[in-house]
Amino acid sequence: MQLLRNHLQSLLQSIQLLSKGKFLIFFIPGILVSFFFFLLVKIIHFIFGLLDYAGEIPWVGSSLRTGFAAMDTWSEVGLIYILQFFILTLLSPFNTLLSERIENEVTGSTFKSGWEQIIKDVIRMIGILLIGFVIDIFLFILWDLTLANLFNLDSLTPVYLLIINSFWFGFAFYDFSLERHKISSKNSYKFALNKFGYMILTGALFTLLLRLPYFGVAIGSVLMTAVATLNFLALQKASKRDCSDSLEE
Numbered sequence: 001m002q003l004l005r006n007h008l009q010s011l012l013q014s015i016q017l018l019s020k021g022k023f024l025i026f027f028i029p030g031i032l033v034s035f036f037f038f039l040l041v042k043i044i045h046f047i048f049g050l051l052d053y054a055g056e057i058p059w060v061g062s063s064l065r066t067g068f069a070a071m072d073t074w075s076e077v078g079l080i081y082i083l084q085f086f087i088l089t090l091l092s093p094f095n096t097l098l099s100e101r102i103e104n105e106v107t108g109s110t111f112k113s114g115w116e117q118i119i120k121d122v123i124r125m126i127g128i129l130l131i132g133f134v135i136d137i138f139l140f141i142l143w144d145l146t147l148a149n150l151f152n153l154d155s156l157t158p159v160y161l162l163i164i165n166s167f168w169f170g171f172a173f174y175d176f177s178l179e180r181h182k183i184s185s186k187n188s189y190k191f192a193l194n195k196f197g198y199m200i201l202t203g204a205l206f207t208l209l210l211r212l213p214y215f216g217v218a219i220g221s222v223l224m225t226a227v228a229t230l231n232f233l234a235l236q237k238a239s240k241r242d243c244s245d246s247l248e249e
Contacts, residue, residue: 003197006234007205007227014226017102023222026098029091030218037217088172091221092125093118098222099176099229106233111180121179125172132168139164166203167192173202173228181236195235202228 017023088095096118100111113121140161148154171192178188192199202224209220 003201006198006231007201010227010230010234011223013106013230014102014223017105017226018222022105023098023101023226026094026222026225027215027218029094030221031215033087033090034214034217038214086129087217087221088169089122089125089129092122092176095173095221095225096121096176096180098225100180102226102229103177103180103233106230113180117180121176124175124179124185127185128168128172128175132165132171136161136164136168162204162207163200166200166207167196168199169203169206170199170201170228171203173206173224174199174232176225177229177232198231198235202231 096113100113103109104111143157143160148157148160171188174192174195175188178191183191205227206220206224209223210216212219
């Protein structure tokens with residue numbers, strides 16, 4: 001299957017490129033974001049640990065302790081959710097440069113982004129993630145009120161959420177190349193829908209890499225930016241070849 005073959009080839013080529021040491025600096029922003037997130041979680045746990053003393057209040061203490069414990073758990077879940085949706089926005093300027101340099105390295109192109117291009121990429125990224133966030137909420141509510149509820153499919157909800165979230169994550173990674181090649185927002189969405197499987201698989205790999213302790217953000221962001229860039233180049237090459245073959249016929 002071409003989808004899996006392209007991803008495997010791009011993944012191996014990405015590891016080979018990164019192992020040369022030319023792009024190691026791009027791991028630093030992801031490491032800093034990971035550290036900030038880790039620190040934020042610790043602070044929230046500390047605050048809720050202090051609030052746990054409210055459990056000593058007569059009559060209502062037990063209920064308060066249970067409530068604060070639940071809030072503590074959900075605060076971390078919420079932070080992870082926010083991180084997954086906004087990490088690409090935070091790292092967008094760096095991923096823009098990384099994607100550009102990888103394409104220059106592989107194809108010999110001479111793309112060079114200035115601040116104007118970087119700002120455009122960030123704005124497009126915010127737009128993609130906000131639209132994705134709204135659509136994800138709508139689709140989740142629709143799923144929860146229909147199929148999951150009517151056919152008792154709650155156990156499949158994590159898989160369902162992984163699929164719809166992965167689409168937007170994947171789209172965000174491919175959009176670095178789409179924007180660089182001056183493809184409009186409208187045509188970018190068409191590309192994402194036409195290459196639905198690519199978006200989901202790239203996004204799912206990123207989601208899985210995020211689960212790696214401490215450095216998952218840095219590794220996932222850099223590696224998937226490289227994979228998406230190489231996949232885009234492979235798809236672009238295949239498209240040109242198909243057009244050439246159709247003209248010859």
